[in-house]
Amino acid sequence: MQHVVPPVPFALEVCGLVKRFDRPAVDGLDLTVRAGEFYALVGPNGAGKTTTLRMIAGLLRPDAGTIRVCGIDALEDPVAAKRVMAWISDEPMIYDKLSPQEYLEFVAGLWSIAPELAAPRAHGLLHWLDLLPHAHERCEGFSKGMRQKVALAGALIHEPRLIILDEPLTGLDAGSARQVKRVLRERVRAGGTIIMTTHILEVAERMADRIGVIAHGKLIAEGTLEELRRQAGKGLDQTVAKNAGASVGASLEDTFLALVAEEAEAA
Amino acid sequence: MMSAPGTAVWFARHEWRLAWRDWLAMMTAGRRERLRRVVIAIAIFVIFMHFVAYWTVGRYANAVPDKATLVTISASVLLSWLLMISQAMESTTRAFYSRSDLDLILASPTAVEKVFAVRIATVAVSMAMMALPLAGPFIDVLIVCGGWRWIGAYGLIVAMSAAATALAVGFTVALFRLIGPKRTRFVAQVVAAVIGAAFVIGLQVAAILSYGTLSRVSVLQSQAVLALAPDAGSFIWWPARAALGDGWALSGVLALSFALLAAVIAVVAPRFGEYAISAASAGGAAVSRPGHGGAFQSTSPQRALRRKEWTLLRRDPWLVSQTLMQMLYLIPPAVLLWRGLDNSHGGYSGAYLLLVPVLVMAAGQLAGGLAWLAISGEDAPDLVASAPVPPRFVVRAKIEAVLGVIAIVFAPLVAGLALVSPWHALVTIGGIGIAAAAATSIQLWFRSQAKRSQFRRRQVSSRVATFAEAFSSIGWAATAAVAAANLWLAIAPGLMTIAVVTGAWCMSPRPRHA
Numbered sequence: 001m002q003h004v005v006p007p008v009p010f011a012l013e014v015c016g017l018v019k020r021f022d023r024p025a026v027d028g029l030d031l032t033v034r035a036g037e038f039y040a041l042v043g044p045n046g047a048g049k050t051t052t053l054r055m056i057a058g059l060l061r062p063d064a065g066t067i068r069v070c071g072i073d074a075l076e077d078p079v080a081a082k083r084v085m086a087w088i089s090d091e092p093m094i095y096d097k098l099s100p101q102e103y104l105e106f107v108a109g110l111w112s113i114a115p116e117l118a119a120p121r122a123h124g125l126l127h128w129l130d131l132l133p134h135a136h137e138r139c140e141g142f143s144k145g146m147r148q149k150v151a152l153a154g155a156l157i158h159e160p161r162l163i164i165l166d167e168p169l170t171g172l173d174a175g176s177a178r179q180v181k182r183v184l185r186e187r188v189r190a191g192g193t194i195i196m197t198t199h200i201l202e203v204a205e206r207m208a209d210r211i212g213v214i215a216h217g218k219l220i221a222e223g224t225l226e227e228l229r230r231q232a233g234k235g236l237d238q239t240v241a242k243n244a245g246a247s248v249g250a251s252l253e254d255t256f257l258a259l260v261a262e263e264a265e266a267a
Numbered sequence: 268m269m270s271a272p273g274t275a276v277w278f279a280r281h282e283w284r285l286a287w288r289d290w291l292a293m294m295t296a297g298r299r300e301r302l303r304r305v306v307i308a309i310a311i312f313v314i315f316m317h318f319v320a321y322w323t324v325g326r327y328a329n330a331v332p333d334k335a336t337l338v339t340i341s342a343s344v345l346l347s348w349l350l351m352i353s354q355a356m357e358s359t360t361r362a363f364y365s366r367s368d369l370d371l372i373l374a375s376p377t378a379v380e381k382v383f384a385v386r387i388a389t390v391a392v393s394m395a396m397m398a399l400p401l402a403g404p405f406i407d408v409l410i411v412c413g414g415w416r417w418i419g420a421y422g423l424i425v426a427m428s429a430a431a432t433a434l435a436v437g438f439t440v441a442l443f444r445l446i447g448p449k450r451t452r453f454v455a456q457v458v459a460a461v462i463g464a465a466f467v468i469g470l471q472v473a474a475i476l477s478y479g480t481l482s483r484v485s486v487l488q489s490q491a492v493l494a495l496a497p498d499a500g501s502f503i504w505w506p507a508r509a510a511l512g513d514g515w516a517l518s519g520v521l522a523l524s525f526a527l528l529a530a531v532i533a534v535v536a537p538r539f540g541e542y543a544i545s546a547a548s549a550g551g552a553a554v555s556r557p558g559h560g561g562a563f564q565s566t567s568p569q570r571a572l573r574r575k576e577w578t579l580l581r582r583d584p585w586l587v588s589q590t591l592m593q594m595l596y597l598i599p600p601a602v603l604l605w606r607g608l609d610n611s612h613g614g615y616s617g618a619y620l621l622l623v624p625v626l627v628m629a630a631g632q633l634a635g636g637l638a639w640l641a642i643s644g645e646d647a648p649d650l651v652a653s654a655p656v657p658p659r660f661v662v663r664a665k666i667e668a669v670l671g672v673i674a675i676v677f678a679p680l681v682a683g684l685a686l687v688s689p690w691h692a693l694v695t696i697g698g699i700g701i702a703a704a705a706a707t708s709i710q711l712w713f714r715s716q717a718k719r720s721q722f723r724r725r726q727v728s729s730r731v732a733t734f735a736e737a738f739s740s741i742g743w744a745a746t747a748a749v750a751a752a753n754l755w756l757a758i759a760p761g762l763m764t765i766a767v768v769t770g771a772w773c774m775s776p777r778p779r780h781a
Binding site for chain 1: 562563564566567568570571572574575578579582583646647648649650651652653654655656657
């Protein structure tokens with residue numbers, strides 16, 4: 001059974017999101033991602049990036065706030081929201097004792113994709129990700145890169161409108177990382193929306209349309225790299241001066257460090 | 268006293284420190300503050316075991332080494348020894364395949380044969396350390412009631428541990444050479460399970476075939492066995508004589524066992540590293556034959572979940588060996604049934620009463636293990652949680668997967684029972700259903716996310732769940748046994764078992780969020 005969701009301007013709308021463990025992990029976060037956008041979420045360790053994404057994916061229940069995915073209230077109707085989303089974490093979620101083909105069949109079953117649609121899509125994805133020669137081998141002997149590619153194929157088999165990725169490139173070699181990045185770009189080109197956390201700032205800088213900087217559970221800055229540079233302002237001049245550079249061409253790393261330092265000072 | 272780095276003593280200290288901390292973590296579930304409670308529980312257990320020992324073996328303290336005594340002691344020794352071999356094979360397989368520190372050892376410029384010699388010796392010592400607390404109370408009681416001659420039994424346990432380790436290592440290495448590292452792990456696990464159970468089951472089958480009961484003693488004390496047994500002076504009885512306090516026999520058994528262990532260490536230790544590397548290189552992926560010509564099957568999320576669970580259960584070597592253990596214990600009841608079907612005089616009707624609790628107990632235990640794998644041992648919890656399937660559907664599909672396996676395993680036996688005794692079959696069906704449901708529910712209440720590979724340690728995560736599952740299975744087995752004889756009398760054990768399950772539910776952790 002295929003569920004048709006009408007096109008909406010925003011793939012993700014998060015408002016006043018709160019999650020507390022021993023201390024607030026996410027503290028009144030507001031975030032909007034446009035449909036067809038590649039959005040990167042960066043921030044220091046413990047800033048609340050993963051917690052935010054897990055709440056969006058329906059893996060954690062927020063203490064307060066609202067989440068709308070492609071216009072669907074994800075807290076009111078989580079099943080409908082999950083139907084248009086895919087979640088990929090840094091630890092590939094696959095089964096050692098299943099082959100990639102069997103894994104994709106299982107995921108297609110979970111998302112109720114008709115077999116006549118799922119089988120050719122699986123074949124295409126396996127081919128696209130260079131997994132076809134290993135399609136019937138069990139995943140137990142696969143490298144981290146291959147496992148991540150299997151997980152990525154699983155995430156794409158139901159053609160999600162919003163893909164949520166938590167550090168998808170961690171531990172991947174250059175070849176696998178390039179392949180994953182290519183797949184993600186293709187998805188955005190085909191109209192999909194991606195929200196991704198990463199510690200590799202060059203990736204965010206090169207791939208993302210917009211970047212959100214999160215610290216202490218709050219979104220402290222957001223925009224294109226140029227907009228972020230402007231927001232960083234004086235702090236960025238000081239950071240760049242330390243590195244004997246020019247603030248006009250400051251990298252995302254400089255900008256990020258300046259923004260986080262300013263936030264720490266304000267806190 | 269410090270030992271020089273790189274010496275065998277230094278490695279032994281390292282191994283013992285790791286083994287001790289591992290044991291401590293297992294007993295306290297990683298919480299040091301529980302240590303006092305664990306020590307008190309062990310002390311209570313040891314005292315209790317002394318009472319059990321007095322009740323079971325106290326009257327044999329003054330036994331004389333005649334043929335009947337030697338046969339009975341030898342059988343007990345053989346049974347314990349087989350269990351030790353089974354456990355030692357488990358440990359050896361883990362030593363080959365565990366990568367926790369092998370990379371470090373193999374990459375270091377140390378003499379690896381020393382490390383592996385120590386490691387094999389450690390397996391032997393740990394076998395003895397596991398057996399001594401269990402056998403100790405029985406030996407203590409025999410010493411108190413029958414004199415110091417029984418102290419030789421402690422020496423016998425040490426000898427048995429050494430010999431069991433030597434055989435286990437030798438057998439595992441032989442498997443490596445014969446079938447290769449890739450298949451050895453699975454085969455060794457299955458063989459370990461079979462060895463552990465085979466002797467008891469063999470005796471039960473022999474008892475059924477000869478005497479129509481499930482009693483093992485009936486075979487050991489039979490005239491046929493005594494007539495076939497060698498003369499009392501034969502070396503076959505050395506272990507039994509050693510246990511009875513014969514110093515020469517004990518010296519002989521100890522010398523032989525240590526010689527065997529030393530020989531195995533001398534042959535295997537220098538090559539152990541090579542075997543470990545082969546085991547690590549054996550990760551070559553198994554190929555799954557694509558069903559339905561590679562086409563996807565039409566399916567719903569629930570069916571996809573059920574099918575996934577069944578595929579994973581089928582491909583899990585540990586589970587296969589565990590299931591095989593359960594199946595092995597079902598062989599004696601199956602033989603009893605087969606004999607009953609073959610016997611038109613109905614002389615076995617009393618024995619069917621024994622079948623009911625055996626089947627119910629086995630179903631409860633099997634369901635507990637399967638439920639843990641399906642519910643807690645989910646390797647991709649985020650994938651399932653992020654799928655557009657309501658959580659209750661996921662849980663239901665997993666429960667159906669567990670109950671489906673139980674139905675497949677027990678249906679043939681219950682069908683056989685129905686042919687000879689419909690009433691007993693009906694009670695058994697009810698008992699199996701309730702025991703499996705209770706074990707599955709307990710696993711559901713106490714679920715904690717873990718990798719399937721942590722199956723061995725599932726008991727550590729919750730002691731309450733472990734005990735509740737065991738008492739529930741025993742309780743439902745007892746209830747079914749009583750119900751098979753008199754339905755009204757079964758109310759009392761049934762209520763007691765319900766209280767056990769309810770108690771487990773009350774003690775189970777509740778989800779924190781609304």
